[in-house]
Amino acid sequence: MGRGPLSPEDFARLHFISDPLCDRCGVPLDYRTGDETWCVVCLARPPRWDRARAALVYDETSRRPVLDLKRSGRRDGLPALTGWMRQAGSVLIEEADVLVPVPLHYTRLVVRGFNQSGWLAQTIGAETGRRVLVDGLVRARRTPSQAGLAGRARRRNVSGAFRVRPGRKGLIEGKRVLLIDDVLTTGATLSACTRALKQAGARHVDVLVLARVVRETDVTI
Numbered sequence: 001m002g003r004g005p006l007s008p009e010d011f012a013r014l015h016f017i018s019d020p021l022c023d024r025c026g027v028p029l030d031y032r033t034g035d036e037t038w039c040v041v042c043l044a045r046p047p048r049w050d051r052a053r054a055a056l057v058y059d060e061t062s063r064r065p066v067l068d069l070k071r072s073g074r075r076d077g078l079p080a081l082t083g084w085m086r087q088a089g090s091v092l093i094e095e096a097d098v099l100v101p102v103p104l105h106y107t108r109l110v111v112r113g114f115n116q117s118g119w120l121a122q123t124i125g126a127e128t129g130r131r132v133l134v135d136g137l138v139r140a141r142r143t144p145s146q147a148g149l150a151g152r153a154r155r156r157n158v159s160g161a162f163r164v165r166p167g168r169k170g171l172i173e174g175k176r177v178l179l180i181d182d183v184l185t186t187g188a189t190l191s192a193c194t195r196a197l198k199q200a201g202a203r204h205v206d207v208l209v210l211a212r213v214v215r216e217t218d219v220t221i
């Protein structure tokens with residue numbers, strides 16, 4: 001498994017997520033009780049998406065490659081990052097008709113010049129031969145940064161913020177969609193994207209991210 005731009009010490013400290021995990025949200029579990037296991041959070045409040053998988057626990061070590069990608073636009077680590085994602089999401093990728101990244105609002109895209117989730121989706125698409133709809137979803141309105149917001153405020157912040165681009169509906173309807181993002185924190189953004197895709201007729205929506213927050217107290221991004 002490639003370590004990309006990470007030092008051997010940092011690579012050794014990465015916490016890769018492996019079985020047993022929650023079938024629904026991909027959070028690591030202490031033990032597996034049956035063929036299909038849901039964590040207590042998913043049992044109490046099932047997410048909108050069908051299945052989510054993450055390569056890494058989002059923590060102090062995985063934070064650096066995530067921020068390198070998001071803030072400085074460093075692409076040199078991409079093949080390592082997507083290699084880890086392909087391993088965690090192999091079944092989801094295989095079963096997907098189309099990969100769709102979580103979009104930035106165009107004003108943020110203009111300032112930053114790139115969308116890190118789009119890069120991840122395009123790289124995975126190129127490596128696996130899966131179709132990628134980079135502009136399948138649009139942000140219908142600009143939302144303040146999710147940083148520093150707790151779960152309920154995050155959901156309110158992004159509620160209704162996404163829609164399927166009208167010209168792309170025919171490529172979403174009846175399809176199995178795999179949503180791609182860099183980090184899953186509370187899941188509010190990915191939930192809002194799933195809603196938009198299902199409203200446009202997507203038959204099934206899975207989620208694949210590079211890293212996920214495992215405890216809400218770790219929400220610092």
Ligand SMILES: [Zn+2]
Binds near residue numbers: 022039041042043
């Ligand atoms: Zn779960």
